[in-house]
Amino acid sequence: MxxxxxxxxxxxxxxxxxxxxxxxxxxxxxxxxKGLVYAQIWEDPVVDMEGLEIGPGMRVMCIASGSCNALSYLTADPAEVVAVDLNRAHVALGKLKIAAIRNLPNYERFRRFFAEADHKENGAVYKTMIAPHLDRESRKYWESRDLTGRKRIGHFTRGIYRQGLLGGFIGIAHLAAKLYRIDLARVLEAGSLEDQRAVFEAELAPVFDKKFVRWLTDHPASLFGLGIPPAQYKALAGDEKMAVVLKRRLEKLACDFSVQDNYFAWQAFGRGYDRCAAAPLPPYLERRNWGAMQARIDRLDVRNANMVDYLRSSDARSQDRYVLLDAQDWMDDRQLNELWAQIIRTARPGARVLFRTAAEPSLLPGRLNDGLLERWTYHAARSAELTARDRSSIYGGVHLYEFAG
Known part of the structure; x- marks a missing residue:
């Protein structure tokens, strides 16, 4: 395996x-x-669902990542969501969440395990309520030991959102900020958008002008912790210095959305979700959706697979919605055309595809064969609107295509 x-x-x-x-x-x-990268997915599921207009009876294919979005899509009442991922740690995380929703006794227990994710009791909860219902591979992953020699399930007693490649990257960013005498959590204490901007301009923005920061971010390996491979680094930077691009993306995260409604800001600046009763959370973690999650959890299937291979094994005209995250930024032209050939083969009339790109424009024109691209309608205005409203703020573009037949 x-x-x-x-x-x-x-x-x-x-x-x-x-x-x-x-x-x-x-x-x-x-x-x-190959290890855990994202304990939480960094694409906004609310934007996804608004753009895709997922509805009853629809079949959705997506990339799992932390499975937050795949789970959240269930609130829109589709018939099926299949979430594929190359990373077995992400698959194990998705299956852990599925087993928890099926078997934990109430919302409070679920929230303490996955939203707060640092209670000592979570170890016993896993052992008695979740582990007996996990598949062998997922259980093996969570009960095996990481590089520190501790069992991975212990992440949920120490704070899962501080773990993994991204969690470590954010931790290093907080440590570096302290060296510059900056408290990133001050953004979360701001009482208005004006206050959030004032904190950003006074404390965060100047960091990106530091010679060391500009030098460090000029190296592709510096962004591995964000899950950005070298091929995507080039697309993200474009003709600009990476420090300039990162400053602009962080500005959007810190200034464009109220921290009272943006759990991505809490993850970036607080290293976890807010704990108050009204805290912003992904849809699958919200109290109001607990009943729907329990009723529909059997509609989610998380698999360790390449999405092209999955689509190749799927029936023709069998899918309604596709969520590709930013995976196409990693692809060469051959891989891109193979993917879209399979999407076209499996797409039902009116099917929609939503994806993100590191750079602002859609990457399909000029790369996807004209015979494939002409079968799709690009919703440019809607895409621009979705991009502006994406609270995760790290992508240059959110793009929406509709199958024209």
Missing amino acids: AVVAKRIIDDAVVRKDAKPGEKLLDRAFALAF
Whole structure:
């Protein structure tokens, strides 16, 4: 299983036509990507559902990542959600959440385990209420030991959102901020958007002008912790310095949305969700959706697979909605055309595809074969609106396409 997972990730990440130095960076990222990367997915599921207009009876294919969005789509009442992922840690996390929703006795227990995610009792809750219902591979993952020698399920007694590649990256960012005598949590204490901007301008923005920060972010490996491979680094930077791009994205996160309604800001600036009763949370973690999650959880299937392979094995005209995250930023033209050929084969009339890109424009024109691209309608105005409203703020563009037949 580990050998298969390694091959799947290497095939997706290591560019076949790259120079030797670039391939070395690709392999370094592939190695980092084999462990837990995202304890929480960093795409806004509310934006996804508004753009896709998921409804009853629909079949949805998405990339799992932390499974927050795949679970949240269930609130829109689709018939089925299939979430695929190259990373077995992400698959194990998704299956852990599924088993918890099926078997935990109430919302309070679920919230303490997955929203607060640092209570000592969570170890016993896992052992008695969740583990007996997990598949063998997922249980093996959570009960095996990480590089520190501790069982991975212990992440939920120490704070799962401080773990993984992204959690470690955010932790390092907080440590670096302290060295510059900056308290990132001050953003969360602001009482208005004006106050949030004042904190950003006074404390956060100047950091990106520091010589060391500009030098560090000029290296692709510096963003591995964000889950950004070398191929996507180039798309993200474009013709600008990476420090300039990161400053602009952080400004959107810190200033464009109230922290009272943005759990991404809490993860970035507070390293976890707010704990008050009215805290912003992903839809699947909200109290009002607990009943729907329990009733519909059997409609979610999380798999360790490449999405092209999954679509190739699917029936023609069998899918209604596709969520590709930012995976296409990793792809060469051959992979891109293979993916869209399978999407077209499996798409039902009116099917929609939503994806994100590191750069602002859609990457399909000029890369996807004209014969494939002309079968889709690009909703440019709607895409721009969704991009502006995406609370995660780290992507240049959210793009929405509709199958024209």
